[in-house]
Amino acid sequence: MSTSKTLIAGATGTNGRALIDALVAKDVPVRALVRSIEGARATLSDGIELVQGDLGAPDSLSAAFDGVDKAYIVTSVQPDTVALFRNFYRAARNASASHVVKFSGMGASDTSPSEVIRQHAASDTDLRASGLPYTILRPNSFHQNMLWQAGGIASTGKFYLPLGDAAQSTIDVRDIAEITSTILTTDGHIGKTYDLTGPESLSFHDVARIIAEVRGAPVDYVPITPEAAEQAMRDQGMPEWSAHSLAEIQALFATGQYAQVTEDAERLLGRSPRSFRDFVRDHKDAFMT
Ligand SMILES: NC(=O)c1ccc[n+]([C@@H]2O[C@H](COP(=O)([O-])OP(=O)(O)OC[C@H]3O[C@@H](n4cnc5c(N)ncnc54)[C@H](OP(=O)(O)O)[C@@H]3O)[C@@H](O)[C@H]2O)c1
Numbered sequence: 001m002s003t004s005k006t007l008i009a010g011a012t013g014t015n016g017r018a019l020i021d022a023l024v025a026k027d028v029p030v031r032a033l034v035r036s037i038e039g040a041r042a043t044l045s046d047g048i049e050l051v052q053g054d055l056g057a058p059d060s061l062s063a064a065f066d067g068v069d070k071a072y073i074v075t076s077v078q079p080d081t082v083a084l085f086r087n088f089y090r091a092a093r094n095a096s097a098s099h100v101v102k103f104s105g106m107g108a109s110d111t112s113p114s115e116v117i118r119q120h121a122a123s124d125t126d127l128r129a130s131g132l133p134y135t136i137l138r139p140n141s142f143h144q145n146m147l148w149q150a151g152g153i154a155s156t157g158k159f160y161l162p163l164g165d166a167a168q169s170t171i172d173v174r175d176i177a178e179i180t181s182t183i184l185t186t187d188g189h190i191g192k193t194y195d196l197t198g199p200e201s202l203s204f205h206d207v208a209r210i211i212a213e214v215r216g217a218p219v220d221y222v223p224i225t226p227e228a229a230e231q232a233m234r235d236q237g238m239p240e241w242s243a244h245s246l247a248e249i250q251a252l253f254a255t256g257q258y259a260q261v262t263e264d265a266e267r268l269l270g271r272s273p274r275s276f277r278d279f280v281r282d283h284k285d286a287f288m289t
Contacts, residue, residue, distance in 0.1 A: 005067055006184055009033040009055060009088060010074035012043045014144060015103060018177035019072060020048060026181055033064045055084035058091065065095035070184055074103035077116055079241050085123035089130045099190065100132045101183055106140045106195055106258060114249040124193070135189045137180065139196040140258055143172045143279035146207065150286040153211060158220045162229040162247065163204050166256040169197035171265060172274040179268045194264040199272050201259040207276060214280045215287045226251045 006023060010016040011032035023030050024045070031049045034040035040050050053060040055075060065071070073088050075081050085102070092100050108120040120138075127134045149159035176196060183189040202210070208221035224232075230247035234240065252258070265273040280287065 004069035005029050005031040005049070007031050007033055007051075007064060007068045007071040009053075009072065010076070010103070011048075012040050013074060013076060014142070014173055015074045015176060015180075016072075017044065018173050019180050020044065022177040022181035023184065024048070026185060028181070028185060031064070031068065033061075055087055056080065058087045061087060061091035062094065065091050065097065068095055068097060070099040070101070071097050072101045072103075072180065072184065077242060077245060081119050082122045082126070086126055089127055089132060092132055093130060098133060099135070099184070100127065101135045101137065101180060102127050104136050104138045104193075106138045106197070107252075108138055112252065114245070114252045116245050116249050117252070133190045135183050135191075136193040137176065137183075137196060138193060139171050139176050140198070141168055141170045141253065142176075143170050143198065143274070143276050145170070146211070146280075147283065147286055150283070153219055153287050154289050157218050158222055159208070160222045160224045160229070160232070161204055162224050162226045162250045162254060164223050164254045165203055165205070166254045167201040167203045167206070167259040168253055169199075169201040169259060169261045170276060171196050171198040172279050175265060175269060175273045179265060182268055194268065195262040196265045197260065197262045197273075199261065199266070199275055201261055202276055210277050211280050211287050214277065214284055217289070219287075226254075 006028055008016055008020055008030055011020060011034055020030055031051055032044060033053045034050050035054050037050050037052050051064045053064040071092050075084050104120040104124050105117055108117055108124050110118060110121045112118050124136050153159050204221045208219040212219040226247045229250060230243050233243035233246060
């Protein structure tokens with residue numbers, strides 16, 4: 001086992017934490033790039049090496065890359081992600097990183113109606129042009145996004161989303177993490193872009209039915225307009241740009257263009273990806289009253 005480190009940016013988030021668990025299970029030495037050491041200590045397991053750095057502060061990244069061989073980056077949805085990714089690529093190049101794995105999004109395209117998806121397309125293009133050995137992950141939405149609705153479902157038996165009757169092939173974050181850990185520890189992934197979906201495409205009426213079956217109590221999906229969804233997110237205190245960009249991407253999902261089931265996840269996992277029903281069973285308590 002190599003003693004050089006794999007640097008994880010976005011380590012305290014949903015995917016970063018799942019990836020660290022998957023790498024630690026394989027005894028891969030990891031270093032987590034975090035904005036707040038104190039905040040990360042509360043989020044990440046003891047024993048994970050932490051380095052303070054901010055993707056928006058390029059000078060803070062060179063020390064983070066000291067002794068690093070491979071690197072992974074995911075960031076939150078925000079207005080300046082293209083610049084944040086670029087700073088990370090530059091630091092990785094200066095450190096002669098042997099592999100950079102970048103978390104993107106399914107359908108990344110310069111002409112997407114969603115700004116978040118256009119940002120992913122731009123930062124994927126930057127990575128390909130950087131000269132770095134890279135792998136790009138393009139997952140569909142996560143099963144775990146339904147945890148945002150779990151409190152409402154538990155208390156009222158309803159959830160409200162602007163997704164109409166469209167189906168989506170959502171994927172489990174645990175499977176994305178397992179796939180990413182494989183990519184970081186086996187050969188053959190340089191220069192590849194993987195489209196990652198779950199094993200099936202479900203409408204949100206199907207999603208409601210599955211949650212109802214698993215929790216043993218009714219669940220109603222109530223389709224709402226993108227405008228109502230955006231207003232509700234603002235009312236909950238979400239910043240203007242975030243509420244708008246999330247409503248925009250949901251309007252894209254509502255067209256049904258994210259229903260495609262791809263083979264990449266099954267091939268990389270060597271088994272069928274976790275179904276939405278598997279996910280709900282494993283998180284049943286969150287959906288109960
Ligand atoms: N949700 C979906 O269904 C879906 C589907 C496909 C793709 N995606 C993509 O997935 C990404 C979000 O993934 P996630 O849910 O795992 O993220 P997340 O839970 O929002 O976590 C984001 C991470 O990025 C870190 N971060 C943000 N700004 C930073 C900065 N300036 N410097 C250093 N670290 C910074 C955060 O650190 P702090 O702890 O300091 O905040 C956090 O660790 C987005 O790019 C989104 O487009 C999402």
